[in-house]
Amino acid sequence: MTKIYDLHCHSTASDGVLSPTEVVQRAAEQGVNVLALCDHDTVCGIDEARLAAKEMGIELVTGVEISTTWEGRGIHIVGLNFDKTHPKMTALLAQQKALREKRALEIGEKLEKAGIPNAYEGAKTLANGEVTRAHYARYLVQLGKVSNDGQAFKRYLGQGKSAFVKAEWVDISTAIETIQAAGGMAVIAHPLRYKLTGKWIRRLITDFKTWGGEAMEISGYGQTKDQRQMLARWANEFGLFGSVGSDFHFPCGWVELGKNLDLPEGVEPIWERF
Structure with a gap:
């Protein structure tokens, strides 16, 4: 088979x-x-x-x-x-987690300036771990700001948009x-x-x-x-x-x-x- x-x-x-x-x-x-x-x-x-x-x-x-x-x-x-559980992998993923959290907080700050307060807290309710742009997109859909995830990226989260934050990986x-x-x-x-x-x-x-x-x-x-x-x-x-x-x-x-x-x-x- x-x-x-x-x-x-x-x-x-x-x-x-x-x-x-x-x-x-x-x-x-x-x-x-x-x-x-x-x-x-x-x-x-x-x-x-x-x-x-x-x-x-x-x-x-x-x-x-x-x-x-x-x-x-x-x-x-x-x-x-x-x-x-290898130490090098554990260390790298801890570093990535910190970078992801820093980016998520900055995105939340930018969305607040765009008239969407408490976006980080809202996105966090949809996340089981670190908050990602996908969670922000789903939260924006939930708020009725956009009709789907793709629109969230086109309007707010994508490169060049008001809530875009360049990643540091x-x-x-x-x-x-x-x-x-x-x-x-x-x-x-x-x-x-x-x-x-x-x-x-x-x-x-x-x-x-x-x-x-x-x-x-x-x-x-x-x-x-x-x-x-x-x-x-x-x-x-x-x-x-x-x-x-x-x-x-x-x-x-x-x-x-x-x-x-x-x-x-x-x-x-x-x-x-x-």
């Missing part, structure tokens, strides 16, 4: 809307055999997810999605199959070094979603490989067959393993756990190195 892998999803431990247990249960319902919970800059949901996975008969891979800065842009690096090389020190593998998350030209994506992959990165996500949601083939060619050209992940955050009509995540032929799967 062919296994179904989904090595990138989120829970209420960061900006997802389902608890770690609910994510695992949904994955089981969708026929997923191997799952990685990759919450943003936290591993707080892993223990709960592991218990649920044991009950559901799913193999759970330890995961995290680390926010990094590269050439002035935010780039996400997924870590897979590492020791979440670690660099990619630090993220890779930390993941590998903890015994894991580093993966470029969703390479085509950074609004980069092909030239700049190749430059990103080149730097990632130079710093010791090992894999890139090739199959995700919303891709065409041609896009997957292009990513597969780049993976082979740069000697990177291929990974797959839905980047599931909440039940919706366009993203589902384990759905359409086939890896193109000719790419070496990252899970063969777990």
Whole structure:
């Protein structure tokens, strides 16, 4: 039987809307055999997810999605199959937590100046951990300021808007070094979603490989067959393993756990190195 892998999803431990247990249960319902919970800059949901996975008969891979800065842009690096208690990982995630909290407070201050008081407190009621822009977006929808999360980013939270605060994250090389020190593998998350030209994506992959990165996500949601083939060619050209992940955050009509995540032929799967 062919296994179904989904090595990138989120829970209420960061900006997802389902608890770690609910994510695992949904994955089981969708026929997923191997799952990685990759919450943003936290591993707080892993223990709960592991218990649920044991009950559901799913193999759970330890995961995290680390926010990094590269050439002035935010780039996400997924870590897979590492020791979440390793001192270097613990220290890095504590640093990221402090940076995320600082940013969240500044966003709240900007929203207050825009006529929306107590936004931080409101967003915090929707968060199980650190407050993210996604929680602010949901709170703005709840207030009736916007009709959906996307509109919240277009009107308030996106770059250049009144409540935008530039993130201050670690660099990619630090993220890779930390993941590998903890015994894991580093993966470029969703390479085509950074609004980069092909030239700049190749430059990103080149730097990632130079710093010791090992894999890139090739199959995700919303891709065409041609896009997957292009990513597969780049993976082979740069000697990177291929990974797959839905980047599931909440039940919706366009993203589902384990759905359409086939890896193109000719790419070496990252899970063969777990």
